[in-house]
Amino acid sequence: MGRDRFPKQSLGSLYSRIKQSRVLMVGAGGIGCELLKNLVLTGFGEVHIIDLDTIDLSNLNRQFLFRHEHIKKSKALVAKETAGRFNPNVKLEAHHANIKDAEFTVDWFKGFNLVFNALDNLDARRHVNKMCLAAEVPLIESGTTGFNGQVQVIQRGKTECYDCTPKQTPKSFPVCTIRSTPSQPIHCIVWAKSYLFTEIFGTSEDDAAEFDHSEDAENAKEIENLRQESQALKAIRDSMGSDEFPRRVFEKVFGDDIKRLRSMEDMWKSRRPPEALDYDRVSQSASGIDPSISVKDQENWNLAENFVVFSDSLRRLSARLRDTQAKVSDGDAPPILSFDKDDVDTLDFVTASANLRSFIFGIGTKSKFDIKQMAGNIIPAIATTNAMTAGLCVLQAFHVMRGDMEKARMVFLTRSTERVISGEPLHAPNPDCPVCGVAQSKLVVDPTRATLNDLVESLLRLELGYGEEFSVNNEVGILYDPDLDDNLPKKLSDLGIKGDSFLTVVDEDDDNPRVNLVLSISEQPLPEDSKPVLLPEKVEVPRKPKAVAPAVEPAPPVANGVAHAPNAADNADLKRKRNASDIGLEDEQIKKRGKVAEETSHAVEEDLVVVEDSGNGAIVIDD
Numbered sequence: 191m192g193r194d195r196f197p198k199q200s201l202g203s204l205y206s207r208i209k210q211s212r213v214l215m216v217g218a219g220g221i222g223c224e225l226l227k228n229l230v231l232t233g234f235g236e237v238h239i240i241d242l243d244t245i246d247l248s249n250l251n252r253q254f255l256f257r258h259e260h261i262k263k264s265k266a267l268v269a270k271e272t273a274g275r276f277n278p279n280v281k282l283e284a285h286h287a288n289i290k291d292a293e294f295t296v297d298w299f300k301g302f303n304l305v306f307n308a309l310d311n312l313d314a315r316r317h318v319n320k321m322c323l324a325a326e327v328p329l330i331e332s333g334t335t336g337f338n339g340q341v342q343v344i345q346r347g348k349t350e351c352y353d354c355t356p357k358q359t360p361k362s363f364p365v366c367t368i369r370s371t372p373s374q375p376i377h378c379i380v381w382a383k384s385y386l387f388t389e390i391f392g393t394s395e396d397d398a399a400e401f402d403h404s405e406d407a408e409n410a411k412e413i414e415n416l417r418q419e420s421q422a423l424k425a426i427r428d429s430m431g432s433d434e435f436p437r438r439v440f441e442k443v444f445g446d447d448i449k450r451l452r453s454m455e456d457m458w459k460s461r462r463p464p465e466a467l468d469y470d471r472v473s474q475s476a477s478g479i480d481p482s483i484s485v486k487d488q489e490n491w492n493l494a495e496n497f498v499v500f501s502d503s504l505r506r507l508s509a510r511l512r513d514t515q516a517k518v519s520d521g522d523a524p525p526i527l528s529f530d531k532d533d534v535d536t537l538d539f540v541t542a543s544a545n546l547r548s549f550i551f552g553i554g555t556k557s558k559f560d561i562k563q564m565a566g567n568i569i570p571a572i573a574t575t576n577a578m579t580a581g582l583c584v585l586q587a588f589h590v591m592r593g594d595m596e597k598a599r600m601v602f603l604t605r606s607t608e609r610v611i612s613g614e615p616l617h618a619p620n621p622d623c624p625v626c627g628v629a630q631s632k633l634v635v636d637p638t639r640a641t642l643n644d645l646v647e648s649l650l651r652l653e654l655g656y657g658e659e660f661s662v663n664n665e666v667g668i669l670y671d672p673d674l675d676d677n678l679p680k681k682l683s684d685l686g687i688k689g690d691s692f693l694t695v696v697d698e699d700d701d702n703p704r705v706n707l708v709l710s711i712s713e714q715p716l717p718e719d720s721k722p723v724l725l726p727e728k729v730e731v732p733r734k735p736k737a738v739a740p741a742v743e744p745a746p747p748v749a750n751g752v753a754h755a756p757n758a759a760d761n762a763d764l765k766r767k768r769n770a771s772d773i774g775l776e777d778e779q780i781k782k783r784g785k786v787a788e789e790t791s792h793a794v795e796e797d798l799v800v801v802e803d804s805g806n807g808a809i810v811i812d813d
């Protein structure tokens with residue numbers, strides 16, 4: 191029986207189109223493995239797989255294309271190898287790379303009929319969204335968190351794009367709650383991970399992304415005290431490796447700092463005051479306890495046990511940092527350690543430190559297992575949710591391949607007793623979206639000749655009819671506006687504008703301005719007798735709609751890029767699942783004053799304010 195028989199029977203004429211199609215799958219993790227299997231078995235002609243990561247032991251429970259012997263190998267390459275055997279008629283191509291790498295240009299995206307996102311972070315999702323809009327390739331976006339999943343079909347000009355609705359970002363905490371007045375285990379965990387750990391083994395407190403500095407001004411005096419405390423801790427850090435080091439750290443953070451806090455009587459009028467710990471007393475009670483207690487990760491350790499794990503993990507980490515320091519050569523940045531939920535030493539340290547602080551503030555302690563989930567901000571990934579979501583991606587892909595966008599849906603997967611899968615029609619693009627509510631065009635520039643003046647005067651003013659008031663921006667900031675003409679004589683290449691850079695032209699005319707124009711740059715030598723910048727196709731830049739656009743629905747909270755199903759009340763516990771790279775990428779943005787700068791080609795839109803999630807999920811914060 192032919193391999194094609196059943197897909198042919200169920201898909202009819204669509205099958206030959208699928209067989210001839212070339213698709214891209216970004217991310218070969220939980221959803222990606224399931225999706226690749228579906229794409230290959232359905233018979234998509236050519237599938238490109240891209241993933242930057244290697245296989246980890248913790249992936250094996252659900253990423254079924256990978257086996258133990260594949261650990262540390264490229265996800266993209268192994269996924270290709272394994273899935274290739276399911277259907278030899280499909281051509282597979284693997285890229286072990288970051289989708290944001292410069293080689294994956296708009297033209298490269300144009301080579302696909304369809305793109306699937308199977309990613310785990312906003313940054314990469316936004317990038318693919320932008321590239322697919324520029325390349326005019328339809329995108330099937332997907333994400334899961336625990337039992338919840340979502341699939342969104344995105345097509346330029348026809349549907350909302352990924353950035354048409356603002357996305358919620360990870361939680362940050364007021365500094366004073368974490369440093370002075372914790373009331374929940376999570377506050378102590380964040381203190382241990384983002385303050386104590388980073389002060390001793392990493393960079394300074396100011397760099398911790400989980401701190402929200404927006405209330406600092408109201409607590410200026412306490413903030414100053416806290417700064418001095420951090421400075422004093424830095425001085426202790428210099429004695430790392432000495433026998434006295436654990437005692438000095440302990441006495442400082444669990445003794446002296448607590449006594450100072452307690453002396454601020456106003457702070458404790460309506461709260462239980464903290465009780466400092468005495469090093470000698472606690473260490474005496476801990477004599478005879480073996481540090482191997484730390485393997486009991488489901489138990490709540492008592493004070494003495496936490497003390498033992500604290501001292502032992504501090505010793506292990508100090509030795510590790512000093513070893514690394516000994517290996518660095520002059521001129522290298524000083525080495526640091528970073529918290530990683532899967533790194534036992536760092537997890538032991540954070541668990542014990544958080545629990546010791548919980549004893550001080552009379553807060554319940556947590557097991558190492560629980561703290562791993564909380565500090566890693568983890569919601570367990572569920573293989574079945576990934577599998578169902580990947581199936582829904584392919585069903586939506588069929589509508590897109592048929593050109594039947596009327597039938598395409600935004601699909602939600604929820605743990606509901608009524609309907610597990612629900613869908614809603616796709617929304618029209620948000621006219622105010624900073625990413626897709628714009629005109630887009632390619633701009634060919636001759637890198638040896640093109641200046642900013644060529645773009646501003648001969649192309650924008652003369653050819654497209656822009657008036658006096660407009661600005662030209664790149665991702666870094668403003669390159670030109672009527673008050674900033676210094677850059678006009680400079681070559682675009684000297685201004686850092688290269689192939690696949692994006693420029694945004696913002697019309698600032700008071701009267702009937704145009705929508706923003708996003709230009710994606712393509713470098714190529716042009717004949718001497720032609721202009722050094724040109725638009726390969728005619729561009730219409732429509733005027734902004736006059737009436738205020740219909741109010742956008744409130745921002746759907748996002749979990750791992752998944753918005754809530756509008757009808758799923760019990761869905762309120764969605765939380766973002768983050769991995770280390772994810773935290774790095776997004777927290778960079780949160781650092782900006784507790785706000786999130788929109789990651790778009792449009793550099794001048796206002797920042798989005800972080801909406802705080804008050805769900806009842808893995809981490810509950812009451813503010």
Ligand SMILES: Nc1ncnc2c1ncn2[C@@H]1O[C@H](COP(=O)(O)OP(=O)(O)OP(=O)(O)O)[C@@H](O)[C@H]1O
Nearest residue numbers: 217218219220240241242243288289309310314769
């Ligand atoms: N910029 C990027 N370019 C290419 N691949 C990416 C990029 N960002 C993330 N990915 C990949 O997307 C995949 C997402 O899969 P998934 O959500 O299952 O995460 P995971 O890292 O495999 O598992 P977990 O986070 O649960 O430990 C990962 O394999 C990750 O490497």
Ligand SMILES: [Zn+2]
Nearest residue numbers: 351354623626
């Ligand atoms: Zn949009």
